[in-house]
Amino acid sequence: MNSKKSAFRWFARLRNMLSPDTLAEHTRLVKHLASDYGIQVIEHDSKGNARRWAKAELDLIAEILLLLGPTFCAPFRTQPIRVWIDHTPGGGSFGNGWLRVGEPGRDSSVLYRIFLHESTHASNEYRGWPYENTFCTRPGLDWQRVEGEWTHPRQQGRAPQPGTWETLPVDSRDVSTAPGEDLAEMVRYYVHSVRNERTWLWPLDLSKPPVYLWDTSPTRFVYVRDHFLALPGDHPWYKRLSPDIEKQAAANLA
Numbered sequence: 001m002n003s004k005k006s007a008f009r010w011f012a013r014l015r016n017m018l019s020p021d022t023l024a025e026h027t028r029l030v031k032h033l034a035s036d037y038g039i040q041v042i043e044h045d046s047k048g049n050a051r052r053w054a055k056a057e058l059d060l061i062a063e064i065l066l067l068l069g070p071t072f073c074a075p076f077r078t079q080p081i082r083v084w085i086d087h088t089p090g091g092g093s094f095g096n097g098w099l100r101v102g103e104p105g106r107d108s109s110v111l112y113r114i115f116l117h118e119s120t121h122a123s124n125e126y127r128g129w130p131y132e133n134t135f136c137t138r139p140g141l142d143w144q145r146v147e148g149e150w151t152h153p154r155q156q157g158r159a160p161q162p163g164t165w166e167t168l169p170v171d172s173r174d175v176s177t178a179p180g181e182d183l184a185e186m187v188r189y190y191v192h193s194v195r196n197e198r199t200w201l202w203p204l205d206l207s208k209p210p211v212y213l214w215d216t217s218p219t220r221f222v223y224v225r226d227h228f229l230a231l232p233g234d235h236p237w238y239k240r241l242s243p244d245i246e247k248q249a250a251a252n253l254a
């Protein structure tokens with residue numbers, strides 16, 4: 001490409017970026033996230049740590065919230081959560097209504113994956129901790145309260161072993177840290193498995209179908225689908241396990 005042409009394209013792109021249409025579109029997307037899902041996008045703070053969101057980032061979060069559905073988002077509509085991207089890279093967190101995502105750089109999957117995990121904490125908390133209070137001690141979820149401490153038969157750091165209990169077959173994001181972490185990761189794994197996002201289904205055997213991940217914890221799969229997200233049967237993420245496994249998981253959760 002000659003330099004005149006490339007300069008022209010560069011200016012066209014810049015004009016496009018700064019045009020009132022793009023600003024209007026940005027404002028529209030920010031308003032849409034607030035009004036439809038209770039997500040307040042924070043792009044400025046007094047310390048100058050929060051940065052402006054790219055359109056692709058606003059689109060990504062709007063798309064994922066639409067799919068996560070009304071049950072997941074309902075509590076935010078009455079009590080919005082504030083979500084910000086930190087100039088500083090690294091991790092994410094949720095507390096006191098604020099959800100922080102460390103600078104994802106060029107890898108928008110970082111924003112996606114952290115948002116799934118942290119917004120699950122938020123939805124669970126705003127709904128009064130249904131996982132901890134009602135579900136996590138059921139068979140198949142297998143948590144127990146022992147002398148005020150949560151325990152799981154698979155303790156943190158132990159290699160995945162078959163047992164009379166269910167667990168996710170992952171090491172790096174172990175379910176047995178705490179019920180809240182178990183939930184945040186099971187929702188993330190649910191989404192990745194039903195969307196066939198294999199990159200994040202580590203250490204799933206690539207020769208197996210994505211929902212194979214749930215062979216070792218079908219109750220978690222059904223819990224996310226039917227209770228935590230309460231997806232309708234015609235939702236694109238509504239996948240089914242084998243009929244007898246479905247029956248067992250439903251009995252565990254009944």
Ligand SMILES: [Zn+2]
Binds near residue numbers: 117121180181184
């Ligand atoms: Zn967490």
